[in-house]
Amino acid sequence: MFLGNDMKIVIQRVSKASVTIKSNKVAEIDNGLLILLGVVNEDSQEDINWLCNKITNLRIFPDEDGVMNKSLKDAEGDVILVSQFTLHASTKKGNRPSYIKAAKPDVAIPLYESFIETLQKTLGKKIQTGEFGADMKVHLVNDGPVTIIIDSKNKE
Structure with a gap:
């Protein structure tokens, strides 16, 4: 049964993407992926490892030939x-949406930082x-468009 207690990512293949905070551009890529990450309290390093491997491959x-056959690594793409x-x-x-399932910063920040570190290594x-x-x-300019949603508890 799907309970919704999972690390979620939304992957968008992009030809261009950037993030701006208070008029300051903090991130910018061309070919690659823009990834949105949502964390819950039950998430672990195991979820991070699985998702980072999935993203990379x-x-x-x-x-x-224009067939979706290359990985992020093969395409030498970048990530935001x-x-x-x-x-x-x-x-x-x-x-009014409820965000009660989302992890609070004391749990979410260390998981987010670990995700960054793990994805860089992978x-x-x-x-x-x-x-x-x-x-x-x-x-972002969604290339394709290609948008994929993956959750870490839906591995099978």
Whole structure:
């Protein structure tokens, strides 16, 4: 049974993406992935390891024939990672979303930082990020469009 207590990511293949905070551009890439990350209290390093491996090896970039057959690593793509607690919004009751399932900063920040570190090691290059808890403006050109949602508890 799907309970919704999972680390969630939204992956968007981009030809361009950037993050701006208070008129200051803090991240910018061309070819690669913009990844939104939502964390809950039950998440662990095991979830992070699995998702980082999946992100690095997911074959969603076009090969020479235009077929989605290349991974992020194969395509030598870059990454912007943005924390986004609203991925865990519950809209069951009323019209105002509840974010009670999203981890509070004391749990979420260490997991977010570990995700950054693990993804950099898995990918073998530095990734760019937004700023945890900041009011960010995210700009992107979704290439394809390709948008994939993955949760760490849905491995099978």
